[in-house]
Structure formats: C-alpha cells, structure tokens
Amino acid sequence: MCGIIGYTGNLDARQIIINGLLTLEYRGYDSAGIAFFSNGTSDVVTIKTTGKVNNLAEKLKKNNADSTPVCGIGHTRWATHGGVSETNSHPHSCGNVTLIHNGIIENYHELANMLSEKGIFPVSQTDSEIAAMLINYYYEGDACKAIRKAINMLEGSYAFCIIFSDKPGVIYSIRKNSPLIGAICDEGAFVASDVVAVIDYTKEYFILPEDHIAILTADSFKIYDLHGKEVIPDVMRVNWDIAAAKKGGYEHFMLKEIHEQPEAITKTISPRIIGGLPDFSNDNVPDELFKGISNIVITACGTAMHAGMFGRTMIERYSRIPVSVEIASEFRYSDPILSEKTLVIAISQSGETADTLAAVRLAKSCGARTLSVVNVKGSIIANESDYVLYTHAGPEISVASTKAYVVQLSLMYLIAYRIAMINNKLSCEEAKDKVNGIITAVNNMKKVLKMDEELYLITNKLAKAEDIFYLGRGLDYAIACEGSLKLKEISYIHAEAYAAGELKHGTISLITDNVPVIAFATQEHIYQKVISNVVEVRSRGAYVILVTSAGKHVDTTLCDHHIVLPRMDEEFTPFCTAVILQYLAYYTAVRRNLNVDQPRNLAKSVTVE
Numbered sequence: 280m281c282g283i284i285g286y287t288g289n290l291d292a293r294q295i296i297i298n299g300l301l302t303l304e305y306r307g308y309d310s311a312g313i314a315f316f317s318n319g320t321s322d323v324v325t326i327k328t329t330g331k332v333n334n335l336a337e338k339l340k341k342n343n344a345d346s347t348p349v350c351g352i353g354h355t356r357w358a359t360h361g362g363v364s365e366t367n368s369h370p371h372s373c374g375n376v377t378l379i380h381n382g383i384i385e386n387y388h389e390l391a392n393m394l395s396e397k398g399i400f401p402v403s404q405t406d407s408e409i410a411a412m413l414i415n416y417y418y419e420g421d422a423c424k425a426i427r428k429a430i431n432m433l434e435g436s437y438a439f440c441i442i443f444s445d446k447p448g449v450i451y452s453i454r455k456n457s458p459l460i461g462a463i464c465d466e467g468a469f470v471a472s473d474v475v476a477v478i479d480y481t482k483e484y485f486i487l488p489e490d491h492i493a494i495l496t497a498d499s500f501k502i503y504d505l506h507g508k509e510v511i512p513d514v515m516r517v518n519w520d521i522a523a524a525k526k527g528g529y530e531h532f533m534l535k536e537i538h539e540q541p542e543a544i545t546k547t548i549s550p551r552i553i554g555g556l557p558d559f560s561n562d563n564v565p566d567e568l569f570k571g572i573s574n575i576v577i578t579a580c581g582t583a584m585h586a587g588m589f590g591r592t593m594i595e596r597y598s599r600i601p602v603s604v605e606i607a608s609e610f611r612y613s614d615p616i617l618s619e620k621t622l623v624i625a626i627s628q629s630g631e632t633a634d635t636l637a638a639v640r641l642a643k644s645c646g647a648r649t650l651s652v653v654n655v656k657g658s659i660i661a662n663e664s665d666y667v668l669y670t671h672a673g674p675e676i677s678v679a680s681t682k683a684y685v686v687q688l689s690l691m692y693l694i695a696y697r698i699a700m701i702n703n704k705l706s707c708e709e710a711k712d713k714v715n716g717i718i719t720a721v722n723n724m725k726k727v728l729k730m731d732e733e734l735y736l737i738t739n740k741l742a743k744a745e746d747i748f749y750l751g752r753g754l755d756y757a758i759a760c761e762g763s764l765k766l767k768e769i770s771y772i773h774a775e776a777y778a779a780g781e782l783k784h785g786t787i788s789l790i791t792d793n794v795p796v797i798a799f800a801t802q803e804h805i806y807q808k809v810i811s812n813v814v815e816v817r818s819r820g821a822y823v824i825l826v827t828s829a830g831k832h833v834d835t836t837l838c839d840h841h842i843v844l845p846r847m848d849e850e851f852t853p854f855c856t857a858v859i860l861q862y863l864a865y866y867t868a869v870r871r872n873l874n875v876d877q878p879r880n881l882a883k884s885v886t887v888e
C-alpha cells in the first residue's frame with residue numbers, strides 16, 4: 280500500500296524522492312506528497328497532490344528553492360481514513376513535526392479527543408495527522424523522547440518517517456507491522472518501504488527492526504532500541520539484478536513478468552532439488568516439521584490463496600493428510616481448531632499482507648507449527664513464521680500477480696512430495712519422477728508462452744463482454760479461480776469461477792447467447808465430466824473457449840476456440856494453464872486501454888485489514 284521514501288545526503292533530495300516514489304507506484308496509491316528542508320535551514324517545504332507522482336513532479340518544478348535540498352521525505356497514499364484529497368495526502372505537519380505514515384492508527388479517535396481537550400485540532404480526516412500532532416505535543420527538543428512517548432500511545436500499525444523543522448538534515452524513522460528498509464552508501468542514507476526504491480544507489484540494505492528508532496544523517500544511519508541502546512542490523516544484499524525492477528523493453532511489467540516465469544520457477548526449485556529429490560535442508564526446514572501432522576491449514580489471500588487451493592489437492596493426493604484452505608481474513612476471526620499437530624502454511628508474495636500475518640500470529644498463539652512461503656526476503660510474515668521457504672520470483676511490480684503465483688505452485692509441488700516422502704507415502708523413485716515432471720513442465724510452459732498471438736486474437740471477443748465465466752474441476756478449478764480474479768482485477772469485467780459441476784445449481788441461469796465461458800479440461804479422470812458441463816453451457820448459447828491437453832479429440836461444434844496444451848503429464852498442466860489465463864486477462868485489459876500494471880483501487884501489498 281502506501282509508499283515511503285526518506286533521503287538525506289549530498290544529492291538533490293527532490294529528484295531522489297520522486298524517482299523513489301515512481302518505483303513505488305506499483306504498490307498502489309491515489310495521491311502523493313513530498314517535504315524537504317528548503318536550503319539546509321529549518322524551512323520545511325511541503326508539496327502534495329492527488330493523482331500520479333508525475334503530477335507531483337510537475338508541481339515540484341514550480342517551487343523555486345534557493346539551493347538544492349538534500350534532505351526530504353516522500354509518500355504515495357492509498358486512502359483509508361479520509362477520502363482522496365490534497366489535505367489528506369501526506370506529509371502531515373504539526374508545529375515542528377512533519378511526517379509520512381504507512382499503516383493504520385486504530386485508536387486515532389481517542390487520541391484526537393485527548394488532543395482536542397488541549398486545544399489541538401487536525402485539519403485532515405486522517406489517522407496519520409494525529410500521530411504528527413501527538414509527536415509535536417510531546418516535543419521539547421528531544422526527538423527520540425517525543426517519538427517514544429507518542430508511539431507508546433499508538434495502537435495499530437505504522438511505518439513513519441519524521442523530520443523536525445529545528446533539525447535540518449535529519450530523518451527519524453520507526454515502524455511496527457509495516458515494512459521499512461534502510462540503506463546507506465556514498466550518496467547518503469535512505470529509508471523506504473521497499474528496496475526497489477533505493478536499488479539505483481545500493482544493493483545492500485537492512486530491515487528496520489520493529490519499534491526501534493532510526494536516525495538518518497547524510498553520513499550515518501543509527502538504530503536504537505527503545506532504551507536508547509544502539510543496535511547493528513544485519514545487512515542483506517539484493518539477489519536479483521537491477522534490470523528485474525525495470526520494464527526492459529516490454530510494454531507492461533505484467534507482460535515482462537509473465538515471460539519471466541520459467542526462469543523464476545527454475546530459480547525457486549533448483550536449490551530444493553538435491554540428488555533429484557525435493558529437499559528443504561538448505562532452507563533449514565527440518566523433516567520433523569512434516570512428521571506427526573494431524574492436519575494442514577493453508578492460509579492466504581487472493582492469488583496466493585488460489586496457489587493454496589492447488590496445494591491442498593497436491594498434498595492430500597500424495598500424503599492423505601487432510602488439508603483445508605482458509606481465506607486469511609476469515610481464518611483470523613474464525614476461532615479455528617488448531618493444535619501442535621497442525622501445520623499452518625501461509626502463502627504471501629509480499630510477506631506483508633495484514634490478514635495473512637494475523638493468521639500466522641493466531642496459528643502460533645494456538646500452538647500450531649507455521650511455515651510460510653514468501654517472496655520478499657526478510658518480510659514480516661517470513662520473520663514471524665517458524666520456518667520460511669522463499670520463492671525466488673524476484674521483484675514483482677505489476678499489481679496483478681503472475682510469476683509470484685507460479686513459483687508458489689512450484690513450491691506446493693515440492694512441499695506435497697516432500698511431506699509424502701517423509702510420511703512414507705511416496706518412494707524416492709516416485710518422488711524423483713515427480714521432480715522430473717516439474718522440470719519438463721517448465722519447458723512446456725515456454726511453448727505456451729509462444730501462443731501469445733493465438734490468445735490475443737481470442738481476447739477480441741472477451742474485451743467486449745460484460746460477464747465471463749471460468750469452469751474447471753479439481754486442479755483446473757483452482758486455475759479457474761485464478762483466471763477469473765486475474766481478469767477482474769485488470770480488465771474490470773465481471774467474471775466468476777465455478778467448479779464445473781456446480782454451475783447447474785443456480786448460476787447457469789446467467790448463461791445466455793454469447794456469454795463467454797472459458798473451460799479448463801486438462802485432467803483425464805474428470806475430462807468427460809467437464810465436457811458434459813461444456814455441453815450444458817453450449818446448448819444455452821455460451822461462447823466457449825475450451826482448454827484441453829494434446830491428443831483430445833474435441834467435437835468442433837462444442838466450442839468457438841480450442842486451446843491445446845503441449846502433450847504432458849496432467850499433474851503439471853497448471854504451469855501452462857496459468858500462462859493462458861494470464862495472457863487472456865492481459866490482452867483483454869490491453870484491448871480495453873486500461874492501466875494494466877496499476878489497476879484502479881488496488882494495492883500491491885495489502886497492509887490493512
């Protein structure tokens with residue numbers, strides 16, 4: 280959600296902050312703002328605007344600073360408390376204090392009432408401004424003291440960058456349940472909500488520990504715990520190339536990320552294949568984690584949850600351990616039945632999703648074992664789980680998840696096979712075959728990536744539709760769910776996914792002439808069943824796009840388009856069907872001239888409930 284960058288050093292802070300905010304655009308936002316010390320004095324200039332960062336850059340040009348500002352903070356806001364307006368945009372100021380905030384101050388009403396009794400009133404409707412007012416209220420010249428007193432009173436989540444008008448060149452930062460990374464290099468010190476904002480300057484960064492105060496000056500980055508003791512953070516190094524965070528000649532990040540999928544899967548699975556077998560010893564995930572399990576709960580949101588649905592089928596198929604998939608936002612309030620014999624697997628690209636994080640915490644508090652599958656290194660969910668398996672998709676910039684999804688699928692295969700092996704349900708020989716199956720599937724995926732023209736042509740019809748239905752059974756149902764989500768989020772066309780057999784229990788009433796139905800029929804044991812469901816919709820006039828494996832003889836009157844996958848083991852078709860659903864969503868959105876990478880109302884990482 281909100282993007283944060285703070286910089287103090289020897290370069291033009293305005294330029295660095297605008298560039299940083301542009302790289303953070305992918306997180307999703309509706310307004311932007313910047314504050315900087317105008318000329319090394321206590322004069323803090325704040326400029327805000329609704330809309331895009333480019334609007335802010337334009338507005339900034341009109342500001343004639345006396346000299347080059349070298350310290351400032353910038354923010355992209357995704358509105359939660361208070362509508363989209365310049366007043367509600369960050370930075371917020373009160374007295375000496377100017378700050379930007381990501382997160383939610385849950386008790387802001389209470390705090391606002393307390394401050395109003397002292398004659399201090401906000402000008403915006405935001406919870407963030409209350410934090411600025413509170414820090415300023417406690418400020419008597421000692422910034423750390425004021426910050427500590429204020430955060431003691433805050434409930435909720437926060438990542439703050441704070442400047443004090445009488446402390447030019449210095450930035451203070453603190454976080455809780457919201458991400459912030461820090462970095463220092465020859466050009467100065469940085470703090471940001473994501474490492475992509477600083478990658479042009481340095482590849483080394485660290486995660487700011489929770490509830491520690493960071494103090495940034497042009498040549499130092501100090502971190503103190505709440506007792507004032509200095510803490511040295513672990514320095515991490517970005518393990519992907521800078522080019523990974525750029526479009527690299529593609530029209531959209533989404534298209535680039537679709538094409539990066541085979542490589543992302545290979546990077547994710549290779550370190551976990553030892554002697555041809557799935558093995559997590561390099562991740563320090565012990566086999567004991569998978570022994571004596573009574574049940575498994577997979578929890579996640581959105582696309583990650585669809586990867587979890589796929590994981591359930593795979594784990595149950597091979598280990599016969601009951602698995603449930605729980606939407607994290609439901610699970611956290613569901614009073615779940617968990618024990619030390621329950622393994623809770625949390626899946627998250629960002630590792631920041633508030634609901635998934637809450638689900639992990641709940642699982643731990645109930646004594647369950649927790650394993651997370653996360654893409655962003657050092658993220659909160661990764662840190663808080665007992666064990667973590669990182670996916671190696673590299674940075675995913677497009678809001679619509681593509682490569683992060685398929686690498687989650689790839690780990691679901693390996694987890695399923697490993698659990699089955701450890702529980703003596705799969706022999707080493709069988710597991711080796713399965714692992715080879717994944718490797719072959721990656722090659723097939725490359726073939727499907729070349730079907731872009733065929734899929735582009737099909738979207739001519741889809742782009743004009745008002746409703747689209749996705750059908751599938753078993754593994755294909757999980758794929759259908761992802762297909763419908765992908766289409767909705769970037770093309771704004773209403774879409775629904777149905778377990779194919781369920782359609783006739785109500786929803787088939789919506790199938791009339793020319794309503795597009797995309798049916799996945801790649802699983803042999805239920806192939807005929809899906810075809811029967813296709814016949815049902817076809818006879819009601821549906822415009823059918825049918826996806827099957829190679830070698831199937833399909834009655835041409837059954838569908839308008841027949842998409843044929845390469846010949847392959849049906850267990851691994853999801854890598855290929857994923858590409859198909861992604862292309863269909865992508866080209867439909869492109870035909871509708873929409874902002875593919877930053878769809879309306881959406882944020883890349885959902886750090887609020």
Ligand code: AGP
Pocket residue numbers: 580581582583584626627628629630631632635678679680681765768882883884885
């Ligand atoms: C994916 O296309 C979506 N933008 C969204 O559903 C996403 O998968 C979900 O918000 C979960 O995010 P996470 O993987 O970062 O936890």
